[in-house]
Amino acid sequence: MQQGLTAQEMMERLQAPFPANDIEWRVNRVVKTSNGAKAIVLAYVTNRAIQARFDELFGPFGWKNEYKEWRDKGVLCGISVTLDNGSTWVTKWDGADATNVESTKGGFSAAMKRSAVQFGVGRYLYNLEEVWVDIKDRGQNYIADNKTGAKGYWDNPQLPAWALPQGNNANNVAQLPVRQQQGKQAQQPQRQQQTQSNATRQAPKTREEKVNYIAEREAILGLNDIQKLKIFNQVNANSGITSVPDIYTNGTDIQLNNYMYAIKPASIIKELAARNNMDEYVLNYLSGQMNKQLKSFIGLISVATNKTVKEVNELITKAS
Structure with a gap:
């Protein structure tokens, strides 16, 4: 475990944004519009990045995860971390249903990601609004949606500066919108500044x-x-x-x-x-x-x- 960190510093390290290559995008749903099919995609932290974050803060032997069956096809994941030099274990649980793709593996993976969010890991991604991407002839990811019949490719969106570590290509990212949350005013100054700049976009002059x-x-x-x-x-x-x-x-x-x-x-x-x-x-x-x-x-x-x-x-x- 990292020595000398206060509880506040530990939470800040757990909640810190990840580099863009530690984020994966998944299709939430596909919608047909007058301009063609579009997909709504959501951002998730990869399990490898979550494991690395816990290794960094608690050491390879200072944390563990365990799984339990939940409902008919669901999985519960509990992540435990050591505190007080190993004398105390703290466990947080969350669960997920089996996914359509690689149902067993996907269920375990999703459950662990949800459990990690209980510690604040990747929680900032919930501040992103739904992101729409075009489905086109060429791109990074293939999709075939049975419900709408849409087939094609879509590209991973780029994250805004506030959702990346400082210096991680922050000047070359698209400005994705932020979900407004009542009661949270100054927890993320960068995010607040981003929202204001979008809202007050000046009219083009030249x-x-x-x-x-x-x-x-x-x-x-x-x-x-x-x-x-x-x-x-x-x-x-x-x-x-x-x-x-x-x-x-x-x-x-x-x-x-x-x-x-x-x-x-x-x-x-x-x-x-x-x-x-x-x-x-x-x-x-x-x-x-x-x-x-x-x-x-x-x-x-x-x-x-x-x-x-x-x-x-x-x-x-x-x-x-």
């Missing part, structure tokens, strides 16, 4: 920033070239723009602003709807916040949520 932002919004909406050009010319009468490349190269700053703010509301709606899988909830919320102004967005909401204009109107009427 032309390059605007073009990149527009491309991001277009991708979220899944707009094809015909739709892009149609929306651009609807909000920029007599623009003289006749092709999509012309939008980005010959469109004026004012025209780009008009186009950007035209597609922004629908893209945000689609992000929220996809993240929460609750189209009606999002529309109900917007109807209460925007009131009459919402009606000017009905066409774009229809595109964003893959509902007809009639269906959107019905939802709005229902929520009013």
